Amino acid sequence: MSAGEGRPWTAWYPDGDVDLAASGLTLMDHFGATVARQPGRVAVRYFDGAITYAELDAMADSLAAHLRDAGLGPASTVALMLQNNPAFLVAVVAAWKLGAVAAPLSPLATSPELSHLLDECDADAVVILDELLQVHGSRVSRLRDRPVVVTTRTDFDGSPAQVGGDATSLARIVATRVDPVATELDPAWPAVFVPTSGTTGMSKFTVNTHANVEFDASVYRQWARLRDGAVVLGLSPIFHVTGLIGHVAVTLRIGATLVLTHRVRPDVVLDAIRRHRPEFTIAVITAYIGLAELPDVTPDDFASFRELWSGGAPVEPDVAARLGERFGRPIHNVYGLTEATSAVAAVPRGLRTPVDEDTRTLSIGVPVFGTTVRIVGEDGADLAPGEVGEIVVSGPQVAAGYLNKPMSTAEVFGGGRLRTGDVGFMDADGWFYVIDRSKDMISASGFKVWPREIEAALMTHPHVREAAVVAIPDQYRGQSPKAYVVLEPDASVSEYELIEFSRSILAPTKYPREVEFVAELPRTATGKIRRSALG
Template sequence: MENKPWVQHYPETIPEEIEIAEKSLQQFLVETAKKYPTKAAIHFNGKEMTFNEIYESALKLANYLKGLGIKKGDRVGIMLPNTPQSFICFFGVMFAGGVVVQTNPMYTEREVAYQMKDSGAKVIIALDILYPRITKVKNETDLEHIIITAIKDYLPFPKNLIYPFIQKKQYGFSVKVEHAGNVHLLTEIMKTSTLEDPIVEVDFENDLAILQYTGGTTGFPKGVMLTHKNLVSNAKMCEAWLYKCEEGKEVVLGALPFFHVYGMTTVLILSVMQGSKVVLIPKPEPEVLLKAIQSQKVTMFPGAPTMYIGLLNHRNLQKYDLSSIDSCISGSASLPVEVQEQFEQLTGGKLVEGYGLTEASPVTHANLVWDGERIKGSIGIPWPNTLAEIRSLETDETLPPGEVGELVIKGPQVMKGYWNRPEETAKTLRDGWLYTGDLGYMDEKGYFYIVDRKKDMIIASGFNIYPREIEEVLYEHPAVQEAVVAGVPDSYRGETVKAYIVLKEGHSVTEKEMDKYARKHLAAYKVPRLYEFRDELPKTTVGKILRRQLVEEERKKVENQEGEKKA
């Protein structure tokens, strides 16, 4: 108790330590498919698939991948939104013994090429509309095969016939892909492949399940190596935390993208463990979410603050009944207190803030959902099997309650390390402790608070955005002499991306032109929303640009504006 003051707050139903059976991720699908074979596992635009259908489809894909030469430990990219295929392909790769490389469908050619090269992926599974993007960069990577699927493939009649016309109108083009050579159609794989169990032995503690890309301000995104133990442990902790959720009875809103580790663990993996039905939402717009919650009687809604804010501020909110919601854990960014209070009042359910990071699979802390104290502004207390401390940035000693230092974490959910980056791993993992780069403190009761980020990462609408990556793109513009990117306060997104630019002498460029340029090279959520052209940027005596000074300037501007409004 001396080192874990938070345990005193656990309700009787949450153990300090939970037993974690040594089972691979795919084994949970095997067991759930046997227990609930005819139960709906997913709901997608009016069509449902049972756990047994997901299981059999995953086996077919696994056998086909083995036929393509995929061996244990080979990396397979999955570049899909939240669709039935994302479930099938995740477990199909696992059954084949492969390592999933989750890839954001919004990535540009440049970003796809980087991630495929870095991971050494041999196969990528993607939507048809992404096919041109992949083919343009394939030769820069180790990719040998491309598996293509389409949204219409898993839509009910007549939506499956109508969707291609909607898609063409939306994107301005349509793609026709043939099942030939090194290009394969998932629909054909489902017709021809076998239902044998490939039976790949899994070393629970050491074998990788996924490479989940994250990044920092000092370089390009890094592949976080997460093992079966890491992910199973974190999902089991989540199950223990949500002790009132009933096996086989919950309906989960699948709005968090599965290419983000938060959505993958708390929705995809946990729902398979618990036999829950997931309502798949590929594009989480407020009206779509409201309709889904009401029509499907959603009981559990893991989300990001912008999702809850979007619903609360929607003009048609009063038309919908959201009273089925029982529990929500908010992550990816800090949850404003007023949003929490309004959402709980609206739904009658509980909305609590949690904390995590990709390197911890991802959750380490959360507020108590039902029983026990919830403290406003706190990220809550550590989950079972998890240790947390605040350490001095100068001496690395454990600090007493109330003192600000770096949050460090230890537990079975902590990553194995960074892919092919031993130096980065050694900096972040020390004696089994994960150094988060986040500054915070613990109070006398054992509740934790985050006060700032040591890293300069920007979190906008729940997405992690890394300034260095954007700066690299801006520096390639012929008119740009210097550029720095920072996160500035935004009432809706939490933070938004702002670029500060010094132009080369004799050059001129407008905000509109910079925006058009950035959109060619960056996913939409990374593109700066604001530009400021300056004659010079603040720097240290050795020439390092002072990003934090710019952020402070923005904060003061916002505070002054708010002060003027109140006056």
């Protein structure tokens, strides 16, 4: 049986769960229903502040009216340059009330990167933190007569309301009550332009429709069995697709309460966990590592969670096991992409995540509801279980394409399916495994060598905290692996020792020929290791 023949993974779906299909609804339909049914329910908790659904609705009306008066409407683009603040939800809902598109940008972007992003999405307005405006003011001023709305870290945190300032102040704008603003949304319209992670170059934007966003938020709801009104912890950056869907979209879908902490500082997050007892979160594994390193953290702190989800970056089996023991809750992998509006595959509730012994790879789970995943060869034909090829996805969450990039769209999204660029395989039971990115493959003496397999082997050494492997030129082999290694605190190990350690557990073509010790590995804003910055 090939990976595309039938859907063997559905055997792992919990009893009573059924596949999802596109609903024809948008998140604004669900949001409006919550406002009507539960206007006093808390939508966002932020330090000592709380915003109800009725208040969020009214604030978004005020901002939408302000932007409408500045000339924005359907098909306009509202860029967001914010941290994990309530202003993000106000701005997203306001954009959708206008029929506009929200474009979340990383607050960690450099000024040249910001210029590129603003040009790429053709922003008609920007909602930005004051501290970021101070850094990037000259870049933002290029928008000329387009509105720039400024918010602060302390807006909505429970401090006495500060509604002074000029007309660009978000606090002042939302303090002005207006008539409701609403636009009938077509599910096929773009909802968000989300930048790709930029691990291999400058970011481009995906066009994620209202149908995409509503569907994947519904996947999260059903897969995690989230009740309406659940408490969701914002542990991922909400400007990235994982947090955008797994926090913001899920909150609007189920009328949840979203707990935000501005930045994801472990001590501040732990305080929020103890205070608000959230039931669900998803985050890159480095966020969990930061929490685990707090000296006073205990499993009791995580008793309100049934499971902890990790997405956005690979998870090593030993790391997942260690963190699961520390928290008293399993860490479950979720595999997704910006191009698939977040979730593609995940571990079903209550199941143990299998590990492939040959590659030391933790499974990414099985395809989520309504989703088909195939493993294909270079000719595009389906491969049999166990055979390694490219991961190809189809389902209602697959984005419409890249913004103003027809050639890239045709290459990646052609034929109604998403070519992920990730390499992996499906086992005989329908579980999927990601080995690496196809672009990162090392060709050593004609053999395919995958960096992640070497990284996983290195991380079994007790003194290795992190590792990243890249190709280096080799006159004899063509290419050879080189490892960049972060050691555990106070650890001491030599390059020779690590090479010999790797040589003892890896094939001759795979062990690294060079090891360089570094204090930290370069990462994207969302925690992914940037191999392209090494070497």
